[in-house]
Amino acid sequence: MRxxxxxxxxxxxxPTFDWLFIVAVLAVIATFIRAIFxxxxxxxxxxxxKIYYVHPPSAWVAFLAFGIVAVASIGYLxxxxxxxxRLAESSAEVGVVFTTIxxxxxxxxxxxxxxxxxxxDARLTSTxxxxxxxxxxxxxxxxxxxxxxxxxxxxxxxxxxSLLIPxxxxxxxxxxxxxxxxxxxxxxxPSLPNDMLITFLMAFCSFTLxxxxxxxxxxxxxxxxxxxxxxxxx
Amino acid sequence: xxxARHAVEVEALVRAFGPRRxxxxxxxxxxxxxxxxxxxxxxxxxxxxxRVLAGLLRPTRGRASVAGVPLPGGPEARRxxxxxxxxxxLYSALSAxxxxxxxxxxxxxxxxxxxxxxxLEVMRMASRADTPVRSLSRGMQQRVxxxxxTVHDPTxxxxxxxxxxxxxxxxxxxxxxxxxxxxxxxxxxMVTHNLEEGLALATHAAVMTAGTFARYEPRAGIDARAxxxxxxxxxxxxx
Amino acid sequence: MPxxxxxxxxIARKDLTIEFRTRTAFFSAVVFALLAxxxxxxxxxxxxxxxxxxxxxxxxxxxxxxxLLGLHRSFGVELxxxxxxxxxxxxxxxxxxxxxxxxxxxxxxxxxxVIAVPxxxxxxxxxxxxxxxxxxxxxxxxxxxxxxxxxxxxxxAMSVNTRLGELLLPMLSLPFFVPIVxxxxxxxxxxxxxxxxxxxxxxxxxxxxxxxxxxxxxxxAFPYTIED
Numbered sequence: 017m018r019x020x021x022x023x024x025x026x027x028x029x030x031p032t033f034d035w036l037f038i039v040a041v042l043a044v045i046a047t048f049i050r051a052i053f054x055x056x057x058x059x060x061x062x063x064x065x066k067i068y069y070v071h072p073p074s075a076w077v078a079f080l081a082f083g084i085v086a087v088a089s090i091g092y093l094x095x096x097x098x099x100x101x102r103l104a105e106s107s108a109e110v111g112v113v114f115t116t117i118x119x120x121x122x123x124x125x126x127x128x129x130x131x132x133x134x135x136x137d138a139r140l141t142s143t144x145x146x147x148x149x150x151x152x153x154x155x156x157x158x159x160x161x162x163x164x165x166x167x168x169x170x171x172x173x174x175x176x177x178s179l180l181i182p183x184x185x186x187x188x189x190x191x192x193x194x195x196x197x198x199x200x201x202x203x204x205x206p207s208l209p210n211d212m213l214i215t216f217l218m219a220f221c222s223f224t225l226x227x228x229x230x231x232x233x234x235x236x237x238x239x240x241x242x243x244x245x246x247x248x249x250x
Numbered sequence: 251x252x253x254a255r256h257a258v259e260v261e262a263l264v265r266a267f268g269p270r271r272x273x274x275x276x277x278x279x280x281x282x283x284x285x286x287x288x289x290x291x292x293x294x295x296x297x298x299x300x301r302v303l304a305g306l307l308r309p310t311r312g313r314a315s316v317a318g319v320p321l322p323g324g325p326e327a328r329r330x331x332x333x334x335x336x337x338x339x340l341y342s343a344l345s346a347x348x349x350x351x352x353x354x355x356x357x358x359x360x361x362x363x364x365x366x367x368x369x370l371e372v373m374r375m376a377s378r379a380d381t382p383v384r385s386l387s388r389g390m391q392q393r394v395x396x397x398x399x400t401v402h403d404p405t406x407x408x409x410x411x412x413x414x415x416x417x418x419x420x421x422x423x424x425x426x427x428x429x430x431x432x433x434x435x436x437x438x439x440m441v442t443h444n445l446e447e448g449l450a451l452a453t454h455a456a457v458m459t460a461g462t463f464a465r466y467e468p469r470a471g472i473d474a475r476a477x478x479x480x481x482x483x484x485x486x487x488x489x
Numbered sequence: 490m491p492x493x494x495x496x497x498x499x500i501a502r503k504d505l506t507i508e509f510r511t512r513t514a515f516f517s518a519v520v521f522a523l524l525a526x527x528x529x530x531x532x533x534x535x536x537x538x539x540x541x542x543x544x545x546x547x548x549x550x551x552x553x554x555x556x557l558l559g560l561h562r563s564f565g566v567e568l569x570x571x572x573x574x575x576x577x578x579x580x581x582x583x584x585x586x587x588x589x590x591x592x593x594x595x596x597x598x599x600x601x602x603v604i605a606v607p608x609x610x611x612x613x614x615x616x617x618x619x620x621x622x623x624x625x626x627x628x629x630x631x632x633x634x635x636x637x638x639x640x641x642x643x644x645x646a647m648s649v650n651t652r653l654g655e656l657l658l659p660m661l662s663l664p665f666f667v668p669i670v671x672x673x674x675x676x677x678x679x680x681x682x683x684x685x686x687x688x689x690x691x692x693x694x695x696x697x698x699x700x701x702x703x704x705x706x707x708x709x710a711f712p713y714t715i716e717d
Contacts, residue, residue: 093713145664145667148663148664149664152661152664155653155657155660156647156651156657156661159651159652159653159657160651160652161652168713168714169647169650169651169714171713172643172647172710172713172714173647173661175706175710176640176643176665176703176706176710179702179703179706180664180665180668183667183668183695183698183702184664184667184668186668186695187667187668187671187672187695188667188671190671190691190692190695
């Protein structure tokens, strides 16, 4: 194609002040300050219990992120809009980061409480496989040259991956589990004291905010990359 | 409806890969027995154009139809198309006859065994029909490949660089075979960078550069030597 | 035009004819399976771990890897001379191509199972149980093979077109094989011990659900891996 640009537009939008990222980081810091200094120590677990303010929210964000991957993937196959592909890619990358945090913090907590860094507990094992699926997703993306093909292939994997999660969970769960049961989901009443519960919920909100900020930043990067690639392609 | 139903009709066709437009606004129409030769350098978008016509790529914009069926028309459109490329599309472990017969069955040809025998006869491959494809010469494989692509009497035959890798005898056999196809009423679209062989068969000729037809005219008015000079100029200009 | 199932059968028959003539993938898969059975035996101390405890795990690890050998070949054949373009140009629905390739792969995997199970029974001195047990074992084999092949065929179609090629196939497939291998190995262990079939029903249900979900999902997804 012949270059038709009379006035060269700025190749990429200049870096803007990422207010969302700043807000999210401040929220996470606030949560941690509250968690460390203003939330009572657990009588049984001691400081190890502080993991509650990192580990479950990370796991939640990981699931949210991979849910977004699945939805964006279905959307991409339906509408073939490259923006949905970028969204899936960005969400998968952020999701892998949070899955990694989940695994590491889980392991740190497991040492003092279970007495081992790693155990083949059902939740731990399924989280590990979750990590494998989406690392595989990112590797697949890196291995396909053609852009449309990359988008279609990864959309297919993004959808199948989300279908796989319940099966993996079910099959490893039947091995019996020693993991503490989810705290919030209980219908009767949450088993955390009020002080802890508020910090716990704050952690969920601030982590979700952090996810959105990272997702947005990563998405912008993907758009800029596509823009540059398009210009070089001419 | 019967009137003006061209074998191939392409109008303002665009096919983009991401931001790059491989085919960028191509229009033409062919009737039964016509043969369009599309010349052009590598990367001009010839193969993409052919793959759109073969129903293997979706048009990004514009219209393309084969035998009156708009593309990508699904099975209904593919029934009318025969696709021959420089890759043979044959299974090397199967014999020539098995390959052609498989195609006949997939295309729903009534008597696949007889149809396969007939096209292999036309391509003068009857005597080697039961040889595994891997032990046939390149030229023979190309002839089997044509038999495979024409066993269902396609309305349109698409050829992607069919002369590549053929020796003189193979090329002569191919030219003869394509002549037979045209006489039987098929429209041909041939993509090649070989001017001489292309012009020998064509009723229409086009030069494709950067996704568009830089020239498109009936063969009748073309002087081969002048055309070759003009072609070189167009191609160097583009580069 | 043949219907989708007819076209799938044509494609499956074509694949099996090619495999039968060249036999490369099948022989290497069988030799691999037998080698693995022997090596696994020596990797464990038979005085510490009873062979019967080992056998189910060995069997299923071998099936998955031997299956991967066959799955990769399945689309290699199509790309050699771009024969896949010939199938794509035929007036058949896209999913018929997937079903045909999957059927051929299923026969491939089942054939390996038919050879490997007696081999394991022989080397690990396993009784194959009574008739009910053997029938249940066969059911597990078939259900698991369907799941392996459904997912593996789709990923094989994708991985042949990537830069990593055969490396990518196990990387993508193995997480998907977890909900197949775990129930299959558990059930096999129980059946080999002669436990009543009823104990394995829960696991069999997981296998069956997996097959239903992934055969449907992969059939729907396949056209997106080849067309655009």
